[in-house]
Amino acid sequence: MRHTASEPDFQREPESYYEARKAVHNKRIDGNFRRFKWAVMIVTLAIYYITPWIRWDRGEYAPDQAVLVDLAGRRFYMFDIEIWPHEFYFVAGLLIMAGIGLFVVTSAVGRAWCGYACPQTVWTDLFQHIDRFVDGDRNARMRLDRAPWTLGKVARRGFKWAIYLLIGLVTGGAWILYFADAPTLFADFFSGEAAPVAYITVAILTLTTVTLGGFMREQVCIYMCPWPRIQTAMMDEHSLMVTYKDWRGEKRGSLKKARKQPEKYGDCIDCTECVQVCPTGIDIREGPQIGCITCALCIDACDRVMADIGRPRGLIDYATLDDCEREAKGEPARSPWKAVFRPRTMIYFGIWAAIGLALLFALGTRTRTDLSVAADRNPPFMLMSDGAVRNSFTLKLRNMESRPREMEIAIEGLPGAVLWTDMIDRSQAAASQRVTVNADQVREVRAYVAAPRGTQQQEFAFSLTALDEKAESDLVETRFDTPEGP
Ligand code: SF4
Ligand code: SF4
Numbered sequence: 492m493r494h495t496a497s498e499p500d501f502q503r504e505p506e507s508y509y510e511a512r513k514a515v516h517n518k519r520i521d522g523n524f525r526r527f528k529w530a531v532m533i534v535t536l537a538i539y540y541i542t543p544w545i546r547w548d549r550g551e552y553a554p555d556q557a558v559l560v561d562l563a564g565r566r567f568y569m570f571d572i573e574i575w576p577h578e579f580y581f582v583a584g585l586l587i588m589a590g591i592g593l594f595v596v597t598s599a600v601g602r603a604w605c606g607y608a609c610p611q612t613v614w615t616d617l618f619q620h621i622d623r624f625v626d627g628d629r630n631a632r633m634r635l636d637r638a639p640w641t642l643g644k645v646a647r648r649g650f651k652w653a654i655y656l657l658i659g660l661v662t663g664g665a666w667i668l669y670f671a672d673a674p675t676l677f678a679d680f681f682s683g684e685a686a687p688v689a690y691i692t693v694a695i696l697t698l699t700t701v702t703l704g705g706f707m708r709e710q711v712c713i714y715m716c717p718w719p720r721i722q723t724a725m726m727d728e729h730s731l732m733v734t735y736k737d738w739r740g741e742k743r744g745s746l747k748k749a750r751k752q753p754e755k756y757g758d759c760i761d762c763t764e765c766v767q768v769c770p771t772g773i774d775i776r777e778g779p780q781i782g783c784i785t786c787a788l789c790i791d792a793c794d795r796v797m798a799d800i801g802r803p804r805g806l807i808d809y810a811t812l813d814d815c816e817r818e819a820k821g822e823p824a825r826s827p828w829k830a831v832f833r834p835r836t837m838i839y840f841g842i843w844a845a846i847g848l849a850l851l852f853a854l855g856t857r858t859r860t861d862l863s864v865a866a867d868r869n870p871p872f873m874l875m876s877d878g879a880v881r882n883s884f885t886l887k888l889r890n891m892e893s894r895p896r897e898m899e900i901a902i903e904g905l906p907g908a909v910l911w912t913d914m915i916d917r918s919q920a921a922a923s924q925r926v927t928v929n930a931d932q933v934r935e936v937r938a939y940v941a942a943p944r945g946t947q948q949q950e951f952a953f954s955l956t957a958l959d960e961k962a963e964s965d966l967v968e969t970r971f972d973t974p975e976g977p
Contacts, residue, residue, distance in 0.1 A: 531607045547568075558669060602722055615708045618658070671689075733787055733789065769789055859963060860955060888934045899923050900923060
């Protein structure tokens with residue numbers, strides 16, 4: 492159905508539901524928040540790129556890479572901590588802590604994660620610095636964008652995209668180094684001897700890094716990432732966010748006008764510096780919005796303008812909605828620390844800390860010996876020629892230390908029963924047997940338990956004890972089946 496020009500606006504179909512992206516050419520700025528952003532960027536990138544190269548001595552039986560996800564050996568190494576597959580709850584605990592940690596940060600300082608430490612923010616910031624390095628600051632980049640495709644522009648773009656590609660390659664390359672011995676994989680990668688999955692992973696991560704950080708940038712935060720929506724639900728009137736104090740700034744007008752009629756104008760001189768430095772290209776003066784990642788660069792920009800025109804800083808500042816209302820009524824400003832240390836934040840922090848302490852306690856008290864038992868249930872028992880009843884089991888003996896250990900398997904709670912294994916003849920059957928388990932290994936043992944004629948079906952236990960100075964042990968209960976039944 493076609494609508495006529497005389498129809499009201501809301502009845503007209505929009506020409507398009509798609510709004511083309513307007514490139515963001517943010518201006519260089521210096522200030523406290525920008526310096527803090529630099530520090531976070533350098534530290535996080537350094538951690539990411541350097542960590543796989545850190546060596547950590549774990550003895551001759553374990554890898555010497557400080558952080559390693561050893562998929563083949565089914566282990567996760569992080570400095571002195573070694574997580575086995577059956578201890579995955581530690582990883583789950585860390586993920587839960589990471590999630591609650593985001594709650595803590597958001598309730599205390601708003602979207603600080605988005606503004607400073609999110610990988611999308613860090614890499615976008617890095618690519619924006621490359622733009623500035625190659626093409627110049629905001630005005631030069633805007634001119635170049637509008638300029639026709641001359642040889643010079645092609646060469647400049649080619650050079651810049653080559654740097655993008657290099658960053659993508661280094662990023663994807665660093666990722667795979669977390670999954671194998673870094674120096675070996677690095678050499679294999681460039682000699683063409685690495686596994687195909689390594690090349691495929693690097694190719695995918697290079698592509699995603701360049702696409703998301705180099706080209707899509709703020710669109711990821713505004714349209715793709717669910718976190719801003721979740722955060723919006725977690726924030727309240729006491730949460731800190733970057734705010735333009737309109738009661739102080741409005742009515743905005745040029746410095747010239749403001750100087751002529753100071754009673755008519757507020758502190759905002761409409762210089763748009765805050766908009767020009769914004770990495771997501773928004774105007775914070777229009778109020779809180781999902782595109783604001785609270786990086787606070789607009790605070791740096793506006794503080795500088797206020798200093799230049801001799802007005803107090805903080806026209807744009809970190810503030811809560813509650814504080815804004817109070818200040819708008821003329822009440823004195825409150826310290827932002829009040830928003831950080833409040834009951835809600837403390838509760839989140841308490842939960843986060845409790846999980847962390849529980850994990851630390853579990854890590855500190857866990858043993859490096861573990862036993863698992865699986866009984867044969869088909870057949871559940873066998874009658875021996877002497878009338879004894881035999882049950883068979885598969886035992887898994889874990890030695891989680893980086894040295895071979897002798898261990899003792901014993902039967903508890905089954906009077907008169909004897910035990911032997913697939914490595915020991917029945918003539919040597921006894922109430923306990925010794926087995927050596929190699930360093931950092933799981934040893935599978937077939938175990939046979941024979942109980943005298945007349946034994947009733949009953950619960951009993953296997954115990955595993957390390958025969959060394961630590962004497963760590965583990966006990967697993969299971970059932971002994973007999974023809975007599977329970
Ligand atoms: S930087 Fe400050 S003075 Fe300039 S437009 Fe933004 S809010 Fe107004
Ligand atoms: S409005 Fe300010 S705080 Fe928000 S993203 Fe832009 S520069 Fe950062």
